Each structure stands twice: as C-alpha cells, then as structure tokens.
Amino acid sequence: MVYSLTQLKKHKLLTRMQQQYHRNHPWRLSPGGLYIPHSYQETPPDRLSWWDDVGFILNGRRIIVWWQHPRHVYAVAIEGRAWQEAGPGPQDDWLTEGLKKNYRRVGTSRKKLVSYTCREPSDEAQRHDQRICTIRQRLTAEGIDMEVAPSWRLEQLKWATGISLVAPLEVRSETELAALAALARRLVRQETTLQKEFPGNGYARADWVRETAQRER
Structure with missing residues (x-):
C-alpha cells in the first residue's frame, strides 16, 4: 500500500493515539488474549450465526473486528x-x-x-x-437475486483499528470466535486473503432457501 506524505503523517498520528488510548484504557481480555463482548453459554452448537464482534491487541494497538456472516448481509x-x-x-x-x-x-x-x-x-x-x-x-x-461475496475493510479510528469483515464462518462459541480473530489477524498481517480462505465462495438465493428450516427453529 502506497501512502502520500499527508496520509503517512495521519497514519502515524492515529497509531500513537491508539497506543496511548490502550495504555490508559486497557481491555479486559480472555485467557486467550481476546476481547469478548458476548456470552455463548446459551447458544446452541448448531444455530446459524449472523454477526459478532471480537477484539485483540496487535503491536500495542487495539484491533476491533465487526463481523457479519453473508446471510446477515443478505x-x-x-x-x-x-x-x-x-x-x-x-x-x-x-x-x-x-x-x-x-x-x-x-x-x-x-x-x-x-x-x-x-x-x-x-x-x-x-x-x-x-x-x-x-x-x-x-x-x-x-429469496432475492443477490450474491454476497466475502469482503473486508480496514478503518483507522482514534481508539482502535476497525475491521469490517464479511466471511462465511459460524461463531457460536469462544473457540469459533478465536478462529474468527485469527483470520482477521492474518488478513491484517497480509498473511492470507479471503480469496485463498474462501475460494469461489458466494452466498446467494440457493443458500438462503436451503437454510430456511434452520432459520425457523
């Protein structure tokens, strides 16, 4: 990624602000090093997932992931x-x-x-x-004539780096949430791409109709 001088200065400023904010307002992290805002104690293991949030620390900065399953976008x-x-x-x-x-x-x-x-x-x-x-x-x-492809977008905030992620994962436990966080971490580090992780994957009408019985439980 190529930055202009102005963009580079802004990026460095936001980085310092994020690190300072994290030092002054530390997250309460799980033993696995994750910020987990939701409980999964009453979540059935076969329930369809829609959206979730998870956070982790990378290079002294907060990364907050706002995840949606493609069925939620649909x-x-x-x-x-x-x-x-x-x-x-x-x-x-x-x-x-x-x-x-x-x-x-x-x-x-x-x-x-x-x-x-x-x-x-x-x-x-x-x-x-x-x-x-x-x-x-x-x-x-x-259903409607639409296909939702995996995607992700990074956003620099004053208190964290935000990742808006659409990926066909199921998140019904802290273990599955950890897998989501690991995917986001690899994407930020440019160690993988969504095309590699989900080749040819798109959520469309056939997927929505096939899941009807599960949604109505």
Missing part, C-alpha cells in the same frame, strides 16, 4: 428490498407528534413530567406497515 438486503417494493409511506410521525404527557404528583401542589405516551399510527400508516410485512414474508420465503 437478510438486511431483503429488508431494504421490502421497503423499496412497498413504496413511500404516509407522512405520519406518530412517534413524536401528538404525544400525551404523563405527570407524577410531587408533594401536594406540584407535578413532574415523567414520560410520554405515543398515539396510535394512522390507518394509512398501519396499512403501509402491513404491506411491508407481507412483502418481507414473501421475499424471505423466496
């Missing part, structure tokens, strides 16, 4: 397609317009605002929501 695309197919809805901001104020009495002569109650959506808004739901159910059953 599911988000189905949701977006349902909204697109349903068309624009009515301009009915029922969450913020027409709120009812709820008070609690304080003492004998004063009252304090403690909450709000939203009004019901208009009939037109409810019909639009139902239309989206119906389309979503159909697209979920049929």
